[in-house]
Amino acid sequence: MPSPSACVLIIGNEILSGRTQDANLAFLGxxxxxxxxxxxxxxxxxxxxxxxxxxxxxxxxxxxxxxxTGGIGPxxxxxxxxxxxxxxxxxLRRSPEAVxxxxxxxxxxxxxxxxxRMADIPEGARLIGNPVSGAPGFQLENVxxxxxxxxxxxxMFDGIVDRLSGGPPILTVSVTTDLLExxxxxxxxxxxxxxxxxSVGSYPFFRRGTLGVNLVLRSIAAGRIAACxxxxxxxxxxxxxxxxxxxxxxxx
Amino acid sequence: MPSPSACVLIIGNEILSGRTQDANLAFLGxxxxxxxxxxxxxxxxxxxxxxxxxxxxxxxxxxxxxxxTGGIGPxxxxxxxxxxxxxxxxxLRRSPEAVxxxxxxxxxxxxxxxxxRMADIPEGARLIGNPVSGAPGFQLENVxxxxxxxxxxxxMFDGIVDRLSGGPPILTVSVTTDLLExxxxxxxxxxxxxxxxxSVGSYPFFRRGTLGVNLVLRSIAAGRIAACxxxxxxxxxxxxxxxxxxxxxxxx
Numbered sequence: 026m027p028s029p030s031a032c033v034l035i036i037g038n039e040i041l042s043g044r045t046q047d048a049n050l051a052f053l054g055x056x057x058x059x060x061x062x063x064x065x066x067x068x069x070x071x072x073x074x075x076x077x078x079x080x081x082x083x084x085x086x087x088x089x090x091x092x093x094t095g096g097i098g099p100x101x102x103x104x105x106x107x108x109x110x111x112x113x114x115x116x117l118r119r120s121p122e123a124v125x126x127x128x129x130x131x132x133x134x135x136x137x138x139x140x141x142r143m144a145d146i147p148e149g150a151r152l153i154g155n156p157v158s159g160a161p162g163f164q165l166e167n168v169x170x171x172x173x174x175x176x177x178x179x180x181m182f183d184g185i186v187d188r189l190s191g192g193p194p195i196l197t198v199s200v201t202t203d204l205l206e207x208x209x210x211x212x213x214x215x216x217x218x219x220x221x222x223x224s225v226g227s228y229p230f231f232r233r234g235t236l237g238v239n240l241v242l243r244s245i246a247a248g249r250i251a252a253c254x255x256x257x258x259x260x261x262x263x264x265x266x267x268x269x270x271x272x273x274x275x276x277x
Numbered sequence: 278m279p280s281p282s283a284c285v286l287i288i289g290n291e292i293l294s295g296r297t298q299d300a301n302l303a304f305l306g307x308x309x310x311x312x313x314x315x316x317x318x319x320x321x322x323x324x325x326x327x328x329x330x331x332x333x334x335x336x337x338x339x340x341x342x343x344x345x346t347g348g349i350g351p352x353x354x355x356x357x358x359x360x361x362x363x364x365x366x367x368x369l370r371r372s373p374e375a376v377x378x379x380x381x382x383x384x385x386x387x388x389x390x391x392x393x394r395m396a397d398i399p400e401g402a403r404l405i406g407n408p409v410s411g412a413p414g415f416q417l418e419n420v421x422x423x424x425x426x427x428x429x430x431x432x433m434f435d436g437i438v439d440r441l442s443g444g445p446p447i448l449t450v451s452v453t454t455d456l457l458e459x460x461x462x463x464x465x466x467x468x469x470x471x472x473x474x475x476s477v478g479s480y481p482f483f484r485r486g487t488l489g490v491n492l493v494l495r496s497i498a499a500g501r502i503a504a505c506x507x508x509x510x511x512x513x514x515x516x517x518x519x520x521x522x523x524x525x526x527x528x529x
Contacts, residue, residue: 039480041316042449043306044493047299050321054295064293066328069302069319072478076318099459100479101466131459139462176483197294207351207383210391214353226324227352228291231428241296 028192028245029089031057033067034080036095036105037173040069048175049094056182061191061245062090072096077108085112085168090189092182095173097162099139105170106163110147113165120146123161130159154184164188193245198254200240204266205229212260213240216253222246223253237269280444280497281341283309285319286332288347288357289425292321300427301346308434313443313497314342324348329360337364337420342441344434347425349414351391357422358415362399365417372398375413382411406436416440445497450506452492456518457481464512465492472505474498489521 033053039045050067057064065088070076072095084091096105110117123144127136143160146152153162153169157177162170169185171178206229217225223244230237240257244250261268285305291297302319309316317340322328324347336343348357362369375396379388395412398404405414405421409429414422421437423430458481469477475496482489492509496502513520 038476038478038495039493040302041306041319042310042447042493042495043303043308044449044451044491045480046303050292051295051298054293056295058294065323067293067321069321071317098479098481099462101462101469102478135459137459137463140459142462143459174481174483195294197296199296207387207389207392207395210351210353210394211389217353224290226290226354227350228297229350229426231426241291241294243290243294 028061028063029190030063030065030087031090031092032065032084032088034077034084034091034093035067035069035173036072036077036093037069038072038102040095041071049173049178052175052179053092053182056186057191058195058197058243060186060189061194062189063195072102072104074104074108074111077105078112081109081112081168085166089167091168092171093168094171094178097143097160097170097172099142099160103142106145106147109163109165109168109170112168113147113149115148115165117145118148119144120152120161122152126152126155126161127159153181155181156184157181195243195245196247196250198242198250200242200254200257200261201237201269202240202261202266203235203237203269204261204264205236206238209238209260209264209266212264213257216256216260219256220244220249220253222249225253225257280313280315281442282315282317282339283342283344284317284336284340286329286336286343286345287319287321287425288324288329288345289321290323290354292347293323301425301430304427304431305344305434308438309443310447310449310495312438312441313446314441315447324354324356326356326360326363329357330364333361333364333420337418341419343420344423345420346423346430349395349412349422349424351394351412355394358397358399361415361417361420361422364420365399365401367400367417369397370400372396372404372413374404378404378407378413379411405433407433408436409433447495447497448499448502450494450502452494452506452509452513453489453521454492454513454518455487455489455521456513456516457488458490461490461512461516461518464516465509468505468508468512471508472496472501474501475505477505477509 150163150165226241228239402415478493480491
């Protein structure tokens with residue numbers, strides 16, 4: 026049985042315009058690996074109702090889990106909650122539980138109507154607690170609606186881990202070398218063929234004036250990843266490459 | 278007539294696993310703004326033939342331009358070029374022009390078969406020059422195939438600007454304030470309604486212990502963006518917010 030799959034929908038004009046650098050995908054990618062959930066794709070879309078509806082509907086049918094980030098604040102451009110309600114054909118209702126959470130966070134007298142909008146949640150949704158700034162996210166079926174601010178989203182994601190069923194964690198080992206891709210491509214391809222249960226990725230880099238390659242091995246099988254690493258190290262030695270650093274096996 | 282549209286396809290397992298932080302989307306978003314091309318969405322997908330084919334086919338039909346990044350190097354996991362050839366139903370052919378470009382870059386005797394694979398280009402494609410490391414990208418119809426390494430991709434993108442038709446540049450102004458979203462949401466919504474030709478985005482931040490909001494105005498109309506900024510500054514003053522910094526109008 027293949028591991029559960031996931032898709033991330035990053036909702037926000039500010040990411041598409043290049044004004045804001047997304048930081049949520051890398052976090053979610055690492056967490057999915059550790060949970061044994063295959064993050065199959067991510068999409069960055071605009072704060073646009075038609076686009077949000079189309080992408081959520083496509084992705085919730087195709088993937089085990091859909092994680093959205095962004096668009097659940099109090100301003101006019103925060104349309105994710107209302108749009109998700111439309112996706113599921115349910116009304117948006119002011120949630121007493123969410124009002125209570127906001128009430129605990131805001132100073133007396135400052136919980137105005139705009140802020141209360143953050144307690145308007147699609148009917149039937151299960152809340153996702155926000156210990157940082159009060160305003161909750163929510164889950165409807167396999168769609169998890171999270172905020173865009175990375176520090177808040179990350180804490181809230183930790184709160185939903187027990188709602189997710191994963192497979193065995195995906196282990197990652199990386200080997201960095203000064204041997205260039207073209208010098209080892211043929212041998213590396215042979216190693217990949219010999220280890221079909223290990224994904225061997227090759228990522229060239231140019232940094233601080235240094236040329237090199239990160240070889241990244243990913244697998245759920247610790248023994249196979251170790252054997253594949255040994256084969257790669259033997260290859261690098263044979264071809265005259267140096268090993269610049271070597272990551273211990275870990276679940277990213 | 279609406280401005281031309283674009284989609285970015287970021288091809289690479291390393292972005293999805295969270296091992297590598299994408300840096301190409303922010304660059305392309307800013308360039309599209311300056312060129313007057315609406316970057317409507319971006320997708321991050323795996324180095325997987327079926328996924329690449331499905332997404333390129335969907336996106337090339339929907340958008341004026343599709344920019345792909347990643348997967349055109351010499352190793353076994355670089356499958357973008359062969360896959361794009363399948364998308365267009367054309368054979369992959371060794372391009373003499375591309376071989377010549379590689380030959381200029383590599384030391385005599387080092388242009389081996391693995392490196393020559395980077396000269397295998399779909400038949401009928403127009404090359405995109407790579408002044409950094411030789412290996413070209415290519416264009417087939419409205420699909421532009423670029424490398425994943427940001428420093429190389431960025432230089433190569435500059436080389437295709439004259440193949441792209443844009444609209445008027447999208448101007449951006451940002452106003453940063455310590456007033457929180459909930460305190461201005463109602464007034465800000467009214468300003469957005471009064472300026473339907475300016476996109477008013479509100480982005481809260483928590484950094485260096487400071488809470489605040491970036492208000493980002495985007496429009497092709499310089500006069501309207503200036504008037505909208507004046508209205509926002511008047512509102513912030515009236516509500517007791519400070520203006521922490523203020524971006525000059527620019528095409529991002």
